[in-house]
Amino acid sequence: MMKSNKKAFNAGFVLFFLPVFLWLFLLVVLPHLELLRLSFSGSGRAGDTGFTLKNYAAFFKEPIYWLTFVRTAMYSILVTILVIAIALPVAFYITKLARVKTVGFLMIMLMVPFWVSELIRVYGWIILLRESGVLNKLFVSIGLFKEPIELLYNDATMIMGLVYTSMLFMIVPVIGVMEDLDDSLIEAAYDLGASRIAIWRTIIIPHCMPGIVSGGIIVFMLVLGSYLTPNLMGGKNSLWFTEQIYNQIILYFNWNQGAAFGFLLLVLSSLIIWVLLKLTRQSLKEVVK
Amino acid sequence: MIRTLQNPKPYTNAFKAFIITYFVFLFAPLVVTMVLAFNNSMFPSLPWKGFTLDWFFGDGPEKYGIFKDATNLRSIGVSFRVAIAVMILSTILGTCAAFLFEHEEFRFKNALYFLMIAPLVIPGVILGISILMFANTIGLAIENLFGIYVKFLGPGFWLVVLGQSSFISTIVALVVIARLRKFDRTLEEAAYNLGANRFQVLWFITLRYLRPAIIGGAAMAFLMSFENFNTTIFLTGSQATLPINLYLQVRDGSTPVINAISFLLIVGTSVIAVFNLSKGNKAVP
Incomplete structure (x- = not known):
């Protein structure tokens, strides 16, 4: 045959x-x-x-370049951690606490917003938060604010926006692994008197680690490479490294400098992903499954 | 702790409050955007000045609705054509990749598989600039050697399609691979024994089995292409796609026309997404 x-x-x-x-x-x-x-x-x-080597030399000579680079990396890590902190309880509620009947509905509600273009989601936050925006008008009219406050264009809002746009990529893989967690393990620990914190620390989080790692990689990569959210929600001096690349290539037409920046960003993202995989002893192949 | 255990009331209530807050956070920007598309005001903000459809159908002189707005309509058209081309190309590439990695054995298979998933962890901006630079270099080389200007190697429609397909194909491949794993290969053997040739088996048995995954992957590819910004921004020529065009408008001040476009997009993507989810495709966008 x-x-x-x-x-x-x-x-x-x-x-x-x-x-x-x-x-x-x-x-x-x-x-x-x-x-x-x-x-x-x-x-x-x-x-x-x-x-x-002058394209790389320029990166190290100009503080604005490498400071932006370090800032972008640090904030991306921060956003990833925040996303994990939000995704775990949400996933836990949906897989372990919500009534079984509502789970399907909750899943659809969870996912639909993320199919909508990032630009529209960011635009939604802009019209909510800006000085002449919906929240300001609302708060002033009910007397909470005396006068409108600019809620947009600062680092905290930008971080919030980045968390918002990347959250689902953590929640979906975490829900995936949490579904497989046998309830009887939690019941047994509970019956033996384990505290909630102990159950989370010794049972739930270790079990969810593969989901957290694969979500973490995708979220980190998306945040590091995002352009719209930092550009539209961050302030004038809240530079993101992708904006430097954009400026070099589109505004200054200096492709070689832009290429060096792009390559540095690629090295950074690969390096952090590699470290994460090594620390948690996983392979990329399993992570993207 | 979990639903099978006795939970103290404050615990469940606190958890419920958290989830409600989360969903409010999730939907607030979208709902506000959609509602303000119908506000009879020149700015996408409060106060509410009454209901209007002008931001959809108005034809001036104050309010030009989306259906009378030539620039935005053109960019929607461009996005549609790009998304359809990307959908076709990446569905073909992704399906080929799924067969290659699930059913064939060859040297360097693991290395090639690693290459295929690499675009998922390469920031979209970098995919965009590297493809732009490579196409430019090739274009210049051809021009120098043969004196012909190859139009599709310059920024424009085809470069956008290729750039987006470079990573969207991977997504389609992963969706198809997930289903192909569950495929019972004895079905193929049975067909061979009954005298079918390889292509008949492929067409009538395997592809038929994979159809839901292929359709789901194609829908995902369409949506991802339609909303892509990071890769597209570097590859687009004079014809901007919708996200690029919207970005320029949002950056330079906005009118409720953007809300009207957002309304149409949110409704459109939700319909495709819910359809796709109800078909049982795992829906990581």
Whole structure:
């Protein structure tokens, strides 16, 4: 049986292999090699060609660049932690506490907002929070605020926005693993007198670790690479590193500098993801399943 | 602690309050955006000045509704065409990848699989700029060598389609792979024994079985393409897609037309999303 199919089998293999290979090679591998090459070359203008390190040197020389870089990384980690802190109780409620009948409905309610474009979600927050926005008008009219306060354009609001836009990517994987947690483990611990904190610390969180890690990776990556939320909700001096890349490429048309920044961002995200995987002894393959 | 155990009242109440707060937080910006699309005011804010449909159908001189707004309508058209092209391309690529990684054995399979999931952990901005730079380099090389200007290698429709497909195909692949794992391969063997050839088996047995996952993946691809900003911003030419166009308007001050567009988009995506969820596809956007 297998032998007579050998030839057809190979044709089938080529049929699947070729498109996938072209996709990964032309749209993923080669572009990133080109990014790397450009980041090490001069701008090409006025004889400025050949290998150079000046694009990377500029990054370390200008404090605004590397400070933005560090800020972006730190805030991304902070957002990821906040998202974990919100996602765990929400997932717990849905999988372990809510009435079984309502679970399906709650899941749909949870997911639908995240299908809506990030831009519209951010726009919703803008019209809620800005000085002439809905909340200000409401609070002034009921006398809570004496005069309108600008609630937008500061770091706290930006963090809130980033938490809002990336939350689902934590909640879904955590719900996935929490569903598999056997209730009788919690019951047994409870009967033996374990406190809530002990149950969370020794049973629930360790069990959910794979979901937390895969959610954490996606959330961290999304936040680190997000542009809209920091740009529209953050203040004038709350720079995000993606904005630096955008400025170099679109505004200053300095592709080589932009390539260096892009590559640094790529290295940073890969590095943090790698550390996270090593710390929790998981592989990327299992995490994206 | 959990539903099977006796819970003290304050505990369940506190938890309920938390969940209600969470859902309010989740829906507040969307509901406010949608409601203000019908406010008879020049600004998307309170006070409520009465109900109007002008931001949908108005044709001036004060209020131009979305259906009379040529720029926004054009960008919606562009987004639709991009999303359909991306949907077709990434569904084909994703399905091929699913078969390749689930049913075939070859050297460097793990390395290639790793490459396929890499776009999920590469920030979209970087995918955008690297594809822009690569296409530009190739375009210049062709121009220098043959003296031909290849239009689709410059920023524009096709570059946007390729850039978005580079990571959306991965999503489709993961959705299809999840279903292909559950496929009982003895069904294929049975078909072979009954005299079907490989392509008949593929068409009548395997693809038929995968249809829900493929349709779900395609719907996801459509939505992800329609709302993509980070990758698209670097690849778009003179024809802006809807998110790019909206971004420029939101940045430079806004009118309730944006609320009207948001209303249509929220309703549209919700319908597709609920349809997709009720079909039982795991819906990580």
